[in-house]
Amino acid sequence: MTTVKKYTKSVVENFDLYAPKLVSKEEFFNAGHRACQGCGEALAIRLMCKALGKDTVITNATGCMEVISSLYPTTAWTLPWIHVAFPNAAAVASGVEAGLRALRRKGKIADRRVKSVAIGGDGGTMDIGFQALSGAMERGHDMLYVCFDNEAYMNTGIQRSSGTPFLASTTTAPAGKKIPGNQVWKKNLAEIMVQHNLPYVATASPSYPLDFMNKVKKARRVKGPSYIHCLVTCPTGWRSASETCIKLGRLALETGIFPLYEVENGVYKLTVEIPEKRRPVEDYLKLQGRFRHLTPDQMQVIQARVDLEFKKLQNKIDHSVSWV
Numbered sequence: 001m002t003t004v005k006k007y008t009k010s011v012v013e014n015f016d017l018y019a020p021k022l023v024s025k026e027e028f029f030n031a032g033h034r035a036c037q038g039c040g041e042a043l044a045i046r047l048m049c050k051a052l053g054k055d056t057v058i059t060n061a062t063g064c065m066e067v068i069s070s071l072y073p074t075t076a077w078t079l080p081w082i083h084v085a086f087p088n089a090a091a092v093a094s095g096v097e098a099g100l101r102a103l104r105r106k107g108k109i110a111d112r113r114v115k116s117v118a119i120g121g122d123g124g125t126m127d128i129g130f131q132a133l134s135g136a137m138e139r140g141h142d143m144l145y146v147c148f149d150n151e152a153y154m155n156t157g158i159q160r161s162s163g164t165p166f167l168a169s170t171t172t173a174p175a176g177k178k179i180p181g182n183q184v185w186k187k188n189l190a191e192i193m194v195q196h197n198l199p200y201v202a203t204a205s206p207s208y209p210l211d212f213m214n215k216v217k218k219a220r221r222v223k224g225p226s227y228i229h230c231l232v233t234c235p236t237g238w239r240s241a242s243e244t245c246i247k248l249g250r251l252a253l254e255t256g257i258f259p260l261y262e263v264e265n266g267v268y269k270l271t272v273e274i275p276e277k278r279r280p281v282e283d284y285l286k287l288q289g290r291f292r293h294l295t296p297d298q299m300q301v302i303q304a305r306v307d308l309e310f311k312k313l314q315n316k317i318d319h320s321v322s323w324v
């Protein structure tokens with residue numbers, strides 16, 4: 001079993017990436033947007049933009065972040081930003097990248113690297129935008145895709161998606177007499193992206209801001225396709241107190257429900273230490289009204305699945321081989 005690096009050691013090793021004085025004070029996603037109180041997604045977008053810097057074009061699939069950031073006649077964005085339909089953010093971002101390349105080749109724009117970045121929610125990424133995402137990644141565009149996974153179609157009223165956890169109550173899979181919430185296990189999109197042989201894939205959380213920004217910077221440097229799967233708290237859909245936004249992200253890690261790792265050219269590595277004795281999943285579930293109906297037996301079923309998935313990840317960390 002490989003030893004997991006402590007976060008502090010990682011900070012030391014990557015000092016140039018982590019040092020607060022190198023974190024831009026410039027804002028590219030500004031205050032005054034209409035996100036809910038305690039929205040993890042808005043916080044994550046702000047951090048992502050700081051890490052990306054100004055030479056970036058954002059393509060935003062329809063969803064919460066587009067709605068809250070672009071109420072006519074205002075905008076929270078100071079980066080070039082394109083709002084596109086629900087299913088095609090990856091397709092448009094790949095077109096942006098190809099267009100920039102053509103203009104540079106013809107000498108019509110400065111010979112400077114501008115990163116094309118697509119963003120979408122779990123519905124826009126894992127369900128309806130999946131075909132566009134898979135195609136763009138497979139074609140090998142020099143672009144980054146970041147999925148902000150709040151685990152349901154939140155913008156339109158908390159409908160379940162393939163990112164919704166097992167047994168969470170949503171408006172289209174409501175816990176009641178017939179069913180105890182969502183009936184299927186969450187899709188592992190980070191793993192599906194690894195299977196596209198991408199040079200860089202990572203999981204992230206705004207509860208670990210330096211780790212997240214470090215990953216965005218790494219992905220930005222990759223010359224080719226990269227993917228980051230960012231778990232973000234949604235107090236409205238998760239029925240959680242807004243002040244637990246950061247705490248829930250930490251509990252997701254400490255329980256092993258959402259480990260933070262990266263996969264560089266096929267090599268898996270945990271980037272934030274997970275306690276040797278993980279916390280029980282109940283610590284995470286009990287803070288969220290969407291799991292309020294769970295019985296101790298149902299929690300045990302979830303615990304067993306989390307233990308299994310964690311073992312599978314640890315196995316990949318121990319045995320993965322680089323393809324470069």
Ligand SMILES: Cc1ncc(C[n+]2csc(CCOP(=O)(O)OP(=O)(O)O)c2C)c(N)n1
Nearest residue numbers: 062063064086121122123124152153154155
């Ligand atoms: C083709 C199409 N189907 C449905 C919609 C309606 N719609 C807009 S946003 C949205 C939900 C977005 O969910 P998600 O991608 O998870 O992002 P979130 O709002 O949760 O951030 C839906 C269903 C649409 N705009 N276009």
